[in-house]
Amino acid sequence: MLLYRLFFFVREAVQGIKNNAFIHAIAIGTITFALLTFGIFIITVINLDRIFDDWGKRMHVIVYLDGKSTEEETTAVSEAIAGLPQTGKVTYISKEEALSMLKENLQNQAGILDNLDENPLPPSLEVQLKEEHANPQSISIFVKEVKKLNNISDVDYGQEWLRKFSAFISMIKLVGTGVGGFLLLATIFIISNTIKLTIYSRRDEIEIMKLVGATNLSIQIPFFLEGITQGFLASLLSLGILYVGFKLLIYKITIDYSLYLGYVDIIFLPQKLFAALILLGIALGIFGCVFSMGRFLKV
Amino acid sequence: MIQMFDVYKVYPNKHSALTAINLHINKGDFTFLTGQSGAGKTTMINLIFCAERATKGQIVVKGINLGKIKKSRIPYLRRDIGVVFQDFKLLNSRTVFENVVFALEVTGARRAEIKRKAWQVLKLVGLQNRLDATPLELSGGEQQRIAIARAIINDPTILLADEPTGNLDSEITHDIMELFKNINNRGTTVVIATHNNTLAQQYATRHLTLERGRIINPEEQ
Numbered sequence: 283m284l285l286y287r288l289f290f291f292v293r294e295a296v297q298g299i300k301n302n303a304f305i306h307a308i309a310i311g312t313i314t315f316a317l318l319t320f321g322i323f324i325i326t327v328i329n330l331d332r333i334f335d336d337w338g339k340r341m342h343v344i345v346y347l348d349g350k351s352t353e354e355e356t357t358a359v360s361e362a363i364a365g366l367p368q369t370g371k372v373t374y375i376s377k378e379e380a381l382s383m384l385k386e387n388l389q390n391q392a393g394i395l396d397n398l399d400e401n402p403l404p405p406s407l408e409v410q411l412k413e414e415h416a417n418p419q420s421i422s423i424f425v426k427e428v429k430k431l432n433n434i435s436d437v438d439y440g441q442e443w444l445r446k447f448s449a450f451i452s453m454i455k456l457v458g459t460g461v462g463g464f465l466l467l468a469t470i471f472i473i474s475n476t477i478k479l480t481i482y483s484r485r486d487e488i489e490i491m492k493l494v495g496a497t498n499l500s501i502q503i504p505f506f507l508e509g510i511t512q513g514f515l516a517s518l519l520s521l522g523i524l525y526v527g528f529k530l531l532i533y534k535i536t537i538d539y540s541l542y543l544g545y546v547d548i549i550f551l552p553q554k555l556f557a558a559l560i561l562l563g564i565a566l567g568i569f570g571c572v573f574s575m576g577r578f579l580k581v
Numbered sequence: 582m583i584q585m586f587d588v589y590k591v592y593p594n595k596h597s598a599l600t601a602i603n604l605h606i607n608k609g610d611f612t613f614l615t616g617q618s619g620a621g622k623t624t625m626i627n628l629i630f631c632a633e634r635a636t637k638g639q640i641v642v643k644g645i646n647l648g649k650i651k652k653s654r655i656p657y658l659r660r661d662i663g664v665v666f667q668d669f670k671l672l673n674s675r676t677v678f679e680n681v682v683f684a685l686e687v688t689g690a691r692r693a694e695i696k697r698k699a700w701q702v703l704k705l706v707g708l709q710n711r712l713d714a715t716p717l718e719l720s721g722g723e724q725q726r727i728a729i730a731r732a733i734i735n736d737p738t739i740l741l742a743d744e745p746t747g748n749l750d751s752e753i754t755h756d757i758m759e760l761f762k763n764i765n766n767r768g769t770t771v772v773i774a775t776h777n778n779t780l781a782q783q784y785a786t787r788h789l790t791l792e793r794g795r796i797i798n799p800e801e802q
Contacts, residue, residue, distance in 0.1 A: 286689055286690075286691055286692065287689045290686050290687075290689070297675075301674040301675075486670070486672075487672060489670070490670050490671075490672060490683070491683075491687060492656075492659075493630075493632075493659065493664055493670065494659065494660075494683060494684035494687055494731065494735075495656045495657065495658075495659035495660035495684070495687060495688060495735070496656060496687035497653070497656045497687075498656075500687055500689075501687075
């Protein structure tokens with residue numbers, strides 16, 4: 283008996299899709315577009331987050347040493363810095379190394395350095411901070427501690443840049459949450475209205491089902507199945523378009539903007555979000571059905 | 582089979598469709614409800630199969646008080662009441678066979694039983710050779726036959742028809758009436774609402790006349 287019912291529901295759903303192919307195509311197209319917009323947003327947010335995270339990780343502090351300090355004093359400063367909790371890695375850069383690095387950076391203009399009587403660059407310690415301390419608050423605490431040490435001429439950590447960067451990240455997060463929330467609501471709204479229209483176009487069918495003694499549940503189940511199919515197909519379609527678009531764009535982005543991206547790989551949706559988008563599509567399909575059917579079941 | 586006790590139906594716009602209706606339709610009756618358009622015939626039919634609820638009074642169908650029936654039980658009551666409409670209410674995207682078996686399929690009947698019953702009723706209404714046609718390929722009379730076949734495939738004890746011949750010419754009207762009579766002879770209680778008085782006089786074993794929501798021939802009640 284149950285098997286007969288199940289068979290009937292599936293057959294009704296298939297027939298529903300077949301008989302209303304055009305309406306279903308419109309619904310699937312709309313859901314695909316809505317999910318696509320949401321997907322693009324998610325991919326953008328994820329990758330921006332990764333880029334910002336990488337920028338954060340690459341933050342380092344340069345401690346300029348007093349040019350007259352002895353080797354022992356330099357070692358003492360280096361050890362003191364290495365002992366601080368925020369410190370990840372300390373690299374000593376001698377006066378000579380600093381000069382050759384500068385020459386390398388100047389490339390064709392390096393000739394202007396040839397006329398110097400003596401090397402004006404001070405030796406320095408380049409301090410890479412531990413990942414968990416690569417944020418503005420930890421850096422300022424760290425810098426305060428370093429400044430207390432002797433034989434230090436200056437500490438450079440891109441103060442102004444760091445402040446702006448922090449403010450920028452906070453703003454992006456705030457705007458992102460707002461836009462994301464708005465997009466999700468818009469997606470739900472569009473999908474539920476599309477499904478409402480597909481059900482509205484079949485109100486006669488629902489009325490006849492009621493007249494011949496179908497229970498609400500047995501009327502709803504085929505529509506649920508259709509909603510699930512719609513949501514599933516639309517999410518697959520949107521993921522497919524998203525993936526192809528991603529592959530086409532990524533090559534160009536990586537080449538043109540590699541300077542800003544650093545060493546971060548631009549990624550597609552992680553597996554979890556991939557599955558979540560499919561589930562979201564299906565869930566929206568089902569909920570769209572449930573909420574849209576109510577008033578047509580009152581005959 | 583169908584009893585109404587002091588039934589009133591007033592719509593939200595204060596229009597009073599039925600007033601103080603009392604009636605008793607027995608098992609096996611072939612009853613006609615006649616009256617002009619707006620007399621309350623459709624409302625009465627709708628009340629019997631719970632498409633609408635009475636504002637006041639009691640309606641008892643097959644021993645069930647419709648004023649107290651749970652919403653979830655209504656579909657089960659409807660499986661025992663066949664309904665036929667003037668506009669047929671067929672699914673035009675489905676074949677004759679699919680339209681007819683639809684009423685059995687929603688009840689979860691077995692495939693073999695569905696086929697057997699479908700064959701029986703389609704033969705009864707004379708459409709056994711048009712199984713694969715869709716309603717729009719058929720004439721009005723044939724479409725109404727599909728609707729009748731669908732209404733009786735569940736072996737209902739009551740068959741309600743609301744202006745079943747309103748869209749049909751006189752020759753086909755008589756064919757359809759003969760079909761109803763035939764169904765009635767098999768033991769089904771038939772109630773037909775029509776504005777056609779002549780038809781009622783010709784076929785009815787009971788004839789109730791409605792005027793502005795009231796039965797005007799109380800001796801028939």
